[in-house]
Amino acid sequence: GAGVSQSPSNKVTEKGKDVELRCDPISGHTALYWYRQSLGQGLEFLIYFQGNSAPDKSGLPSDRFSAERTGGSVSTLTIQRTQQEDSAVYLCASSLGRTGRNTEAFFGQGTRLTVV
Amino acid sequence: DAKTTQPTSMDCAEGRAANLPCNHSTISGNEYVYWYRQIHSQGPQYIIHGLKNNETNEMASLIITEDRKSSTLILPHATLRDTAVYYCIVRPANSNSGYALNFGKGTSLLVTP
Numbered sequence: 001g002a003g004v005s006q007s008p009s010n011k012v013t014e015k016g017k018d019v020e021l022r023c024d025p026i027s028g029h030t031a032l033y034w035y036r037q038s039l040g041q042g043l044e045f046l047i048y049f050q051g052n053s054a055p056d057k058s059g060l061p062s063d064r065f066s067a068e069r070t071g072g073s074v075s076t077l078t079i080q081r082t083q084q085e086d087s088a089v090y091l092c093a094s095s096l097g098r099t100g101r102n103t104e105a106f107f108g109q110g111t112r113l114t115v116v
Numbered sequence: 117d118a119k120t121t122q123p124t125s126m127d128c129a130e131g132r133a134a135n136l137p138c139n140h141s142t143i144s145g146n147e148y149v150y151w152y153r154q155i156h157s158q159g160p161q162y163i164i165h166g167l168k169n170n171e172t173n174e175m176a177s178l179i180i181t182e183d184r185k186s187s188t189l190i191l192p193h194a195t196l197r198d199t200a201v202y203y204c205i206v207r208p209a210n211s212n213s214g215y216a217l218n219f220g221k222g223t224s225l226l227v228t229p
Contacts, residue, residue: 004159033216043160043203043219056216091159093217105152105217107159 002026004108006092012114013082021077021111025094032075033095033105034067036088043091049075082115089113119143120204125224128198134191136223138204141185147208149180150217151189153200160203160219163189194227201225 005024013019025032034046045059049069060066064082069075079086089112093105121139128134140149150165164171164178166187171178177190191198203222 035219042221043154045216045218048216059216093159104162104165105160107161109159 004092004094004106006090006108006111008111009109010112010114012116015084015115016081018078018080019082019113021079021090021113023075023077023092023094023108025073025075025092026106027073029094029096029106030072031095031105032069033093034075034077035091035093037091037110038088046077079113082113084115087113087115119206119218120220122202122204122220122223124221125226127226127228128191128194130196130227130229131193134194134198134225134227136189136191136202136204136225137186138189139186140204140206143184143206144208147206149178149184149187150205150207151176151178152203152205152217152219153198154203154222155197155200163202194225196227196229199225199227
């Protein structure tokens with residue numbers, strides 16, 4: 001079946017503009033994660049959704065960042081008033097996430113965001 | 117808070133076994149050890165995970181010490197395509213705060229011809 005799909009694959013935006021990044025998880029996966037990876041750096045956790053539970057937002061770097069997941073499927077990460085330091089690859093992942101069971105997370109190919 | 121410690125980089129000759137170590141001395145009883153890798157310009161890829169028994173799949177083997185304070189990922193016959201950053205992650209079995217995978221800096225493995 002299809003893997004995790006992210007769009008757009010590349011986004012160039014002007015400083016101060018808002019951007020929306022989309023993630024289509026694997027069908028049936030209840031857990032969804034957002035990470036970002038700056039050039040040459042490791043992965044930085046942003047936010048995690050699990051079913052109908054309140055999301056874990058502990059990784060969001062500022063209140064300019066928000067994410068939602070509608071209908072337990074598609075997720076959108078929104079960055080308001082973008083800054084140059086927001087430039088990074090934004091990665092989405094999903095997993096079955098069944099309580100009490102550890103399952104692998106499948107990652108998308110990411111959205112490369114460049115703020116100019 | 118780094119829960120795992122890995123060497124920054126390693127080299128391995130093509131065809132030889134690559135043994136990637138990981139220290140997780142503060143691991144708790146309900147935490148699993150996960151390994152992921154990230155090939156350049158791609159998203160991370162799951163490799164294997166385990167709790168206390170050794171595990172093997174088509175990609176690799178995972179050897180966990182009896183005290184669970186360290187583990188080794190083994191790629192039995194490394195190929196050039198195994199060149200990647202390898203991440204060792206500990207993760208609770210069930211957490212209300214989420215299953216967030218905390219990636220550290222990983223080990224950059226270079227497989228040479």
